Amino acid sequence: MAKINSAKELQAYKDEVVKKVEAAGKKEVAVCCGTGCQAYGAKDVVAAFQEEIKKQGLDDKVEIKPTGCHGFCERGTLVLMHPEKQLYQRVKPDAVAEIVEKTLKNGEIIEAHLYDNPATGEKHKLESEIPFYANQKRLILSNNGEIDPTSIDDYIAHGGYLGLAKSIEMGPEKTIAEVKEAKLRGRGGGGFPAGVKWELAAKQEADQKYIICNADEGDPGAFMDRSILEGNPQAVIEGMTIAALATGADTAYVYVRYEYPLAIERLTIALEQAREKGFIGENILGSGKNFEIKINKGGGAFVCGEETALIRSIEGKTGIPKPKPPFPAESGVFGKPTNINNVETYANVPGILREGAKWFTSMGTENSAGTKIFSLVGKVNNTGLVEVEMGMTLRDIIFKIGGGVPNGRKFKAVQTGGPSGGCLPESKLDLKVDFDSLTQEGSMMGSGGMIVMDDQTCMVDVCKYFLGFLKFESCGNCTTCREGLRRLHELVSLVADGKGDENTIPLIEELCETVEKGSLCALGTTGVNPVRSTLKYFRDEYEAHIKDKKCPAGVCTELITYEITDACTGCLVCKKRCPENCISGDKKQKHVIDTDKCIKCGICKDACKFDAVRIF
Amino acid sequence: MTVEITINGVKAKAEKGESLLEVIRKYGFVVPSLCHHHAVEPCGSCRVCLVSVTDNGRTKLAASCNYKVREGLDVTTDSEEIRRNRAMVLELMLAESNAPQVQKLAAEYGVTSSRFSTEETKALAAERDGCILCGLCVRVCEEVVEVAALNFEGRGDKRDVGTPYQEAPQNCIACGACAYVCPTDCIGFVEEDGVRKLKKWKRELPMAKDPSGRPIAPQFQLYYFTQKAGLPADFYKKGGPGSR
Numbered sequence: 001m002a003k004i005n006s007a008k009e010l011q012a013y014k015d016e017v018v019k020k021v022e023a024a025g026k027k028e029v030a031v032c033c034g035t036g037c038q039a040y041g042a043k044d045v046v047a048a049f050q051e052e053i054k055k056q057g058l059d060d061k062v063e064i065k066p067t068g069c070h071g072f073c074e075r076g077t078l079v080l081m082h083p084e085k086q087l088y089q090r091v092k093p094d095a096v097a098e099i100v101e102k103t104l105k106n107g108e109i110i111e112a113h114l115y116d117n118p119a120t121g122e123k124h125k126l127e128s129e130i131p132f133y134a135n136q137k138r139l140i141l142s143n144n145g146e147i148d149p150t151s152i153d154d155y156i157a158h159g160g161y162l163g164l165a166k167s168i169e170m171g172p173e174k175t176i177a178e179v180k181e182a183k184l185r186g187r188g189g190g191g192f193p194a195g196v197k198w199e200l201a202a203k204q205e206a207d208q209k210y211i212i213c214n215a216d217e218g219d220p221g222a223f224m225d226r227s228i229l230e231g232n233p234q235a236v237i238e239g240m241t242i243a244a245l246a247t248g249a250d251t252a253y254v255y256v257r258y259e260y261p262l263a264i265e266r267l268t269i270a271l272e273q274a275r276e277k278g279f280i281g282e283n284i285l286g287s288g289k290n291f292e293i294k295i296n297k298g299g300g301a302f303v304c305g306e307e308t309a310l311i312r313s314i315e316g317k318t319g320i321p322k323p324k325p326p327f328p329a330e331s332g333v334f335g336k337p338t339n340i341n342n343v344e345t346y347a348n349v350p351g352i353l354r355e356g357a358k359w360f361t362s363m364g365t366e367n368s369a370g371t372k373i374f375s376l377v378g379k380v381n382n383t384g385l386v387e388v389e390m391g392m393t394l395r396d397i398i399f400k401i402g403g404g405v406p407n408g409r410k411f412k413a414v415q416t417g418g419p420s421g422g423c424l425p426e427s428k429l430d431l432k433v434d435f436d437s438l439t440q441e442g443s444m445m446g447s448g449g450m451i452v453m454d455d456q457t458c459m460v461d462v463c464k465y466f467l468g469f470l471k472f473e474s475c476g477n478c479t480t481c482r483e484g485l486r487r488l489h490e491l492v493s494l495v496a497d498g499k500g501d502e503n504t505i506p507l508i509e510e511l512c513e514t515v516e517k518g519s520l521c522a523l524g525t526t527g528v529n530p531v532r533s534t535l536k537y538f539r540d541e542y543e544a545h546i547k548d549k550k551c552p553a554g555v556c557t558e559l560i561t562y563e564i565t566d567a568c569t570g571c572l573v574c575k576k577r578c579p580e581n582c583i584s585g586d587k588k589q590k591h592v593i594d595t596d597k598c599i600k601c602g603i604c605k606d607a608c609k610f611d612a613v614r615i616f
Numbered sequence: 617m618t619v620e621i622t623i624n625g626v627k628a629k630a631e632k633g634e635s636l637l638e639v640i641r642k643y644g645f646v647v648p649s650l651c652h653h654h655a656v657e658p659c660g661s662c663r664v665c666l667v668s669v670t671d672n673g674r675t676k677l678a679a680s681c682n683y684k685v686r687e688g689l690d691v692t693t694d695s696e697e698i699r700r701n702r703a704m705v706l707e708l709m710l711a712e713s714n715a716p717q718v719q720k721l722a723a724e725y726g727v728t729s730s731r732f733s734t735e736e737t738k739a740l741a742a743e744r745d746g747c748i749l750c751g752l753c754v755r756v757c758e759e760v761v762e763v764a765a766l767n768f769e770g771r772g773d774k775r776d777v778g779t780p781y782q783e784a785p786q787n788c789i790a791c792g793a794c795a796y797v798c799p800t801d802c803i804g805f806v807e808e809d810g811v812r813k814l815k816k817w818k819r820e821l822p823m824a825k826d827p828s829g830r831p832i833a834p835q836f837q838l839y840y841f842t843q844k845a846g847l848p849a850d851f852y853k854k855g856g857p858g859s860r
Contacts, residue, residue, distance in 0.1 A: 301771065318768065323660065323682050325671075476768075476775030478679075479663045479748070483708040486773040487732045507731055514704035517677040517697075518663045 003278035005286035007165035010156070017157045026063040027104065028082040030145050031091075034069025034227055035262055037076035041093065042066070045077050048096035056100050068144040068231015068266075069223075071385035072132055075115065080127060080145050087127040088113035118381065118403065132382045135400045137363065137389045139371050140347050144231035149266045152273035155234040161279055163350030167242045168287045170353075172202060175246040179349065182357035183369040188214055188305070188342030189417070189446040189522075191368070191435035194349075197339055200329035201247040204337035211244045211252035211293075212333065212340040215263070216310060218302040219418030220469065222449035224373040225343035227385055229256065229263035232347065233270035237293065239346030241280055242353060244291045247339050252293040255310050257300045267295060302419075302473035306521050307340045309475065320475045321521035342447065344373060364390030368434035372448055378415075379454040381406050388433075395429040398452055409454035413537070417446030419466045419473075420526035422533025423459060442533045444526065458555035459538040460545055464492045466530040474523055481524030484515035488531060497558040500546040505535070554615035557600040564591050564604075567612035574604035574613060619687040624694070630685045637665050637680040645693045648702070648721055649681055650799040651750030656759045658682040661750045662799075663705045664721070668692040677701060703727050711737040715746030715800035745816075746802035751777055753794035753803065761793050763840070766817070784818040789837040807831065824852060 004010050029049065033042045049064045070078045075089035081103070088099065091113060102108040114123040115130050124130045127145075147154035155161075167175045180195030201209060213236060217225040229236060240252050256264055271293055275281045282290045301319050303309050309319040311333045332338020348370060352360045361369045368390040374397065377383050381403030388397060394414055398404065405411050413423040416433075422443030424431065431437055435445050453462065467489040476482040491508050494500045512528040519525050535542060544550050551559040564574070570588040582598050585591030593604070593613075605613040617632045623643055630639040635658050640647050649665035652658050658681035667680045670690040677698065680691075692698070706722040711732040722728070730737075751768055754777055758764040765785035769776050779785040790812045795805035804815025812834050813820045821834035832838065838852045 303771070323678070323684070325684065325686065470772075472772045472774075474772040476749070476771045476773070477659065477661050479661065479705055479708055482749070482773060482775060483712065483732075487708065487711070490732070490734075503731075511704065514701045514708075518666055518679075518701050518705055520660055520679065 003276070004161075005278065005283075007162075007169060007285065010161055010165050010285065014156050014159075014162075017153045021157060024060075024063075026061060028063050028065055029104070030065045030067045030070075030080040030082065032068075032070040032076060032078040032080070032145070033066040034073070034076075034144075034230055035223070036069065036073040037078060038262070040076040042077040044093040045079070045091055045096060048093040049100065052097050052100040053104070056105060058100065058104060062100075062104055065148050067147065068149050069141075069227035069385060070145045071136075071138075071141055071227075071387075072130075072382065073384040074382050079113075082146075085127045086125055087115060087130065089115050131403065132384070132386075132401055135396065136387050137371050138387045139351060139363075140228060140232070140235065140344065141373060141385060141387045143235070144227065147232065149231050149233055150269050150273075152234060152270070152277060155232070159354060160234055160350070161238055161277075161285075163353035164238050164241055164245075164279060165285060166353045167245060168285055168289075172246045172248070175242060175353065176202060178357050179246075179352060182352045182360040183367065184345065184348055184352060184360070185368060185435055186342060187344035187348070187372065187447065189444065191445060194341055194345055197329055197341070198243060198247050200327065201249070201337050201339040204330060206337050208251070208334075208336045209247060209249035210333045210336055210338040211240050211247070211249045212307075212310070212314070212328075212338055213240055213252065213254040213346055214305065214307065214310060214340055214342045215254055215256035215260070216298050216305040217257070217260075217343075217447060218300075218305045218473075219447055219449040221377045221451055222375045222418060222447055224375055224385060224448050226260050226263050228343050228347050228373075229260070230266050233263075233267045234274065235347045235350055236267075236343055237270055237274050237280065239341075239349035240293060241284065241291055242349050243339055243341065243346065245284070245287070245289055247337075249337075249339065250290050250292065252291065253296045253314055253333070254293060255296045255298050255304070255314060258297045259300055264295060264297065271295070301475075302469075303475045303521075303523055306523060309521070310340070311338065318475075320477050321523075323520060344448075365432065365434045367436060372433070372445070374448045374450045376402050376450050376452070378451040379405050379409065379457070380452040390434045391432045393430050393432055394424065397433065397450070398429070402452065405452065405454045409456060411452070412455045412457055413453045413459065413462075415443075415451040415453065415462065415530075416449065417444035417529070418449045419469045420444070420522065420529050421446050421449070422529040423453070423462065423537065424533070425537040428537075442529065442536055444529065456553055456555070458496075458551050458553035459534045459541050460492060460496050460551070461553075461555045463530045463534045464489065464496050467492055467527075470523065470527045470530075474527075478519045478524055480515050480518035481520075481527065484511060484519070484524070485527055487511060488515065488528070492531065495542055495545045496551075496556045498545060498549040498556070499558075500542075502546070504546060505539075505542060509535070560600060560615050561595050562593050562598055562600060562602070562604060563595075563614055563616055564593055565612050565614050566590065567610050568608075569610055569612070571609070573607050573609070577603050577607045579603065619685060621685060621687070621689040621691060623691045632684075632686055634685045635681055636667070636669070636683040636685050636689070636691065639685055640667070640680060640691065640693055647680060647693050648724075650717070650721070650748060651752055652681040653752055653756065653797045655797070656752065656755040659751065659755065662709070662748060664702055666698060666701055666705070668695060668698055699725060708732060709748055712741050712744065713746055713748050713800060714741045715748070715802060717800050718746070718748065744802070746800040747777065747816075748800055749775055749777055750799060752797045752799060753777060756793045756797045757788075761789070761791055762844075763787055763789055763791075765789075765819075766794065779817050784820070788814070788817060788819045789840045790814055790819050790821040790834045791837050827853075 053062045077091045079088040079091045176198045184194045185191045304313045304319040306321045308322040313319040328338040373387045415423045471485040474481045516528045568590045575583040582594040619632045651662035660679035660682040665680045703725040707727045707730045711730040754766045757766045765788035792805045795803040823831035824835040
């Protein structure tokens with residue numbers, strides 16, 4: 001493959017690729033092969049499609065395209081048929097023969113594979129009709145359903161690297177000005193203006209500068225960055241290259257956790273292809289500038305997502321945060337000026353350069369422009385990755401896109417911002433989501449985790465979970481964080497066990513102040529958010545645990561008992577499943593749980609078809 | 617580069633990048649600390665040296681030992697807020713350390729017992745024997761002695777200081793620098809019967825004697841010194857000046 005040496009050559013190459021695709025006139029079938037859909041068996045679906053189109057003689061008419069994550073994980077494996085964008089969901093390999101014959105050959109729609117809207121009972125043919133997609137603004141994720149992440153030609157055909165070409169033409173100063181004007185804020189959680197960071201790094205005088213892409217996505221339940229790297233790695237590479245030329249860096253690291261093997265695999269392929277085409281390496285697009293990207297696999301410590309700890313980890317040291325200033329832009333990896341942004345931030349850059357800052361600021365709110373990707377998980381009907389304009393309300397995200405809470409349960413809280421974020425109650429559902437509004441309410445944007453909880457969730461238990469995560473993931477350097485989070489976890493556990501007293505909550509609050517003010521990095525300073533926000537919005541639950549020794553949601557095992565009601569038909573199912581053998585009763589007789597032996601695992605409740613097992 | 621900062625209303629001059637704690641002390645103000653020693657890089661572990669810093673218009677509490685001085689800092693070293701938070705840090709520490717040094721400092725802040733103390737923490741305190749995990753020993757061994765026989769292990773609430781595989785470190789020269797800088801005196805440095813022992817690290821080394829028969833230092837330590845300084849191999853055998 002020949003190198004592309006100028007913007008003109010790039011445009012010509014793009015036209016050529018597009019023409020080739022058009023001339024082939026093939027119908028494209030995009031099969032989602034994100035990690036989620038692969039777990040559903042997407043690879044087998046792809047194989048089945050390839051075999052079937054050969055069998056049915058559609059080789060020259062249909063192209064099967066394994067792509068990155070389409071976002072609607074709840075309904076995988078997803079099969080999107082271009083150009084109409086018909087969507088088949090929950091496709092299994094054994095359904096493929098029929099799809100090829102009826103839909104691809106004869107244009108018939110198979111109703112069984114369509115999305116059925118649980119709210120209206122309607123079946124939707126097109127992706128754009130499904131509320132999950134219709135209410136999103138997919139700037140970055142849209143390409144995930146269009147392009148093959150292992151094909152740079154696909155990316156180029158969709159306007160790839162035009163942003164880089166434009167940036168080379170504009171020069172570093174104007175590029176930085178454009179990014180500043182676009183008000184692009186760091187998507188990793190900090191929300192710091194990317195352009196200001198770039199400018200600071202560009203200003204430094206040094207023989208060597210670095211670029212780092214933070215792909216150490218550590219929040220439980222968050223997978224935005226992984227999906228971008230898996231589905232559209234070239235966008236991240238292009239964003240990083242633009243940043244490198246703007247700041248004067250010639251080497252970059254992508255710090256990605258080893259738990260993301262597919263992301264690493266796709267990124268490795270993408271880097272090779274970008275190098276062959278001359279988008280990285282020597283003399284990028286004929287500009288005379290050189291830039292190389294290396295992959296650095298992280299061990300998976302949560303604290304290594306903190307930029308100074310990440311930098312230490314790249315240097316081969318233990319991931320322990322350092323005080324700022326000096327900022328990485330002044331003294332970063334190996335003491336050299338370093339610009340560090342997150343995956344999603346870099347993925348936003350090519351579009352800003354290609355379409356201009358005005359286009360970008362036309363979306364979102366005054367101080368938070370553009371879109372944000374959230375991983376919508378927990379007790380919500382449509383779990384998956386959603387990309388929305390900044391300023392959309394939590395209610396719209398959870399109910400319009402997410403389809404609300406399953407099984408007719410009541411919404412209780414939404415946890416945003418990962419372990420150091422906070423839990424917001426129903427009264428905050430009309431909050432417009434952007435960097436500042438969430439922080440004002442005691443939570444944060446974080447990297448975009450959004451966990452929905454229903455009325456069967458105990459907020460004391462949730463708080464205990466997050467504190468347990470944080471105390472384990474703290475680097476342990478600051479006494480306030482190491483001992484403080486450990487003691488907070490202990491105190492909240494006391495409450496959950498019904499052993500708290502009137503001094504427990506005041507002590508928790510007193511300790512929160514010191515953990516927040518006395519710790520160095522955000523792991524400690526925002527680590528108190530789960531406690532503060534649950535105490536602020538769900539204090540009555542803490543009090544019920546302490547005063548009444550009751551867990552209102554029926555979760556905290558020390559405070560509940562399982563009992564079998566008269567609804568029991570004596571079917572023996574719970575008795576057979578009980579791991580402790582503590583359920584007695586004969587066939588067609590009401591069963592009884594021996595509460596002394598019961599370990600409160602809840603298996604009987606889950607197994608009962610008659611809802612006869614109740615928590616008291 | 618010399619910069620000007622303000623400490624408790626007093627104008628002070630310092631070198632850019634210097635440790636804020638050291639500048640504060642140079643100007644005669646008292647700020648407690650346990651994990652700091654001027655010979656090693658500060659790491660801000662104990663958090664007792666918290667002060668209030670206004671930097672670039674933003675005021676926050678920060679550990680002063682690893683805060684690098686820059687132009688225009690406005691520092692307050694004592695206030696109700698600072699004392700309250702230092703007291704809480706010490707109360708946390710007191711739950712896990714029975715060191716008299718910690719008890720004494722805590723008492724200065726009105727903390728005589730810890731509300732976090734449980735049977736479990738008492739057992740842990742006994743096991744740690746005063747250690748507050750500040751890692752001064754680790755840092756001095758690596759940065760000053762340049763042996764790096766000690767290390768941190770684990771993270772979060774599993775963090776500890778120790779030796780690889782909890783065994784006596786074979787590269788330890790038993791110089792005792794760790795014991796010298798330890799703020800809670802928990803390493804256990806003793807010399808008896810011509811053997812130097814560092815109890816916490818389980819390291820015991822026989823000592824070389826000068827011609828009059830008095831023990832000088834561990835043979836291995838002297839060997840390390842002669843190697844490091846390029847001295848003749850028999851340098852310490854000659855006795856006289858320099859032998860102790």
